[in-house]
Amino acid sequence: MTLAVKFHDLHPTPAATSLRDEILMGFRADQKFASPKFFYDQRGSELFDQICEQPEYYPTRTEELILAAAAADIAEIAGHEATLIELGSGASRKVRLLLEAMRPSSYLGIDISREFLLESTRRLAADYPWLEVHAACADFSCNMALPDGVYCERPVGFFPGSSIGNFDPQSAENFLRGLHSLLPTGSGLLVGIDLIKDKATLEAAYNDEAGVTAAFNLNLLERLRHELNAEIDPRHFAHQAFFNEELSRIEMHLVSRLPQVVTIEGERFRFQKGETIHTENSYKYTIEGFQALAGRAGFEARSCWTDTDGLFSVHYLERA
Numbered sequence: 104m105t106l107a108v109k110f111h112d113l114h115p116t117p118a119a120t121s122l123r124d125e126i127l128m129g130f131r132a133d134q135k136f137a138s139p140k141f142f143y144d145q146r147g148s149e150l151f152d153q154i155c156e157q158p159e160y161y162p163t164r165t166e167e168l169i170l171a172a173a174a175a176d177i178a179e180i181a182g183h184e185a186t187l188i189e190l191g192s193g194a195s196r197k198v199r200l201l202l203e204a205m206r207p208s209s210y211l212g213i214d215i216s217r218e219f220l221l222e223s224t225r226r227l228a229a230d231y232p233w234l235e236v237h238a239a240c241a242d243f244s245c246n247m248a249l250p251d252g253v254y255c256e257r258p259v260g261f262f263p264g265s266s267i268g269n270f271d272p273q274s275a276e277n278f279l280r281g282l283h284s285l286l287p288t289g290s291g292l293l294v295g296i297d298l299i300k301d302k303a304t305l306e307a308a309y310n311d312e313a314g315v316t317a318a319f320n321l322n323l324l325e326r327l328r329h330e331l332n333a334e335i336d337p338r339h340f341a342h343q344a345f346f347n348e349e350l351s352r353i354e355m356h357l358v359s360r361l362p363q364v365v366t367i368e369g370e371r372f373r374f375q376k377g378e379t380i381h382t383e384n385s386y387k388y389t390i391e392g393f394q395a396l397a398g399r400a401g402f403e404a405r406s407c408w409t410d411t412d413g414l415f416s417v418h419y420l421e422r423a
């Protein structure tokens with residue numbers, strides 16, 4: 104019995120220079136922006152976990168219900184002894200719903216947040232002694248290779264939580280096409296996709312009463328203070344999240360509460376009152392819309408499961 108997690112450093116590793124360069128580039132733009140991948144420092148990953156427990160944030164609990172109900176079906180399609188590869192594994196909680204039914208021979212968790220990844224994969228290894236557990240710290244939004252020694256004949260990708268919604272549809276398609284060239288024919292890809300629904304439900308999920316999503320959004324500025332010595336006061340910004348119906352996406356912004364100048368790495372950035380930093384997009388799809396997108400990237404829709412209210416969907420795609 105081994106509790107050890109085999110750790111792999113993947114290329115590209117999420118480097119500090121990427122934070123600096125990408126943040127500066129985003130702040131220089133007319134519409135200031137920051138990639139949502141920068142939310143996930145240690146504190147941000149913890150806050151995201153708390154978001155998942157908020158009553159308004161339906162995606163997590165709904166996807167967990169769907170996965171629990173579909174686990175046997177999924178196992179039947181995927182077969183035993185697969186290598187389960189989770190992209191953006193975070194707390195590695197959802198995968199637990201699949202492990203007993205699927206009995207994969209190994210699990211690889213890939214996440215941008217290194218310490219968080221190590222903790223959660225160690226817990227996983229302790230709880231499932233029969234499972235070979237690997238961890239790789241990587242920014243999978245860049246082109247990525249799988250680490251040596253993990254690769255097996257039947258990889259099944261696991262991309263839950265509607266994380267793919269952070270990409271715009273064209274980038275999501277390109278991302279899937281990247282996985283298509285990485286995976287052998289017949290590989291599976293299990294993807295969670297949040298569905299288009301009424302505006303009130305969508306907007307409540309990103310404006311929870313307890314203010315956890317606001318804290319998550321504002322924590323980005325704390326990160327810039329700590330890691331880039333930014334002179335920026337989080338109290339001078341407000342959380343904003345709304346559904347952009349035309350583009351079918353939730354947009355999150357940090358709104359400047361007053362005219363101000365902030366400094367990052369010695370560079371000054373002016374904000375007017377009401378001006379925003381665009382921090383996240385979360386695209387919502389119809390089932391047909393997502394299947395068409397996956398099809399363009401070379402993945403065939405094998406199966407799709409939803410909850411009775413049609414809030415969320417889980418898709419089993421097969422690399423054609």
Ligand code: AVJ
Pocket residue numbers: 154162264265266267268269308309316383384385
């Ligand atoms: C991890 C990208 C799926 O878009 O719902 C949750 C992130 N941001 N609340 C989402 C998030 C604010 C989440 N994803």
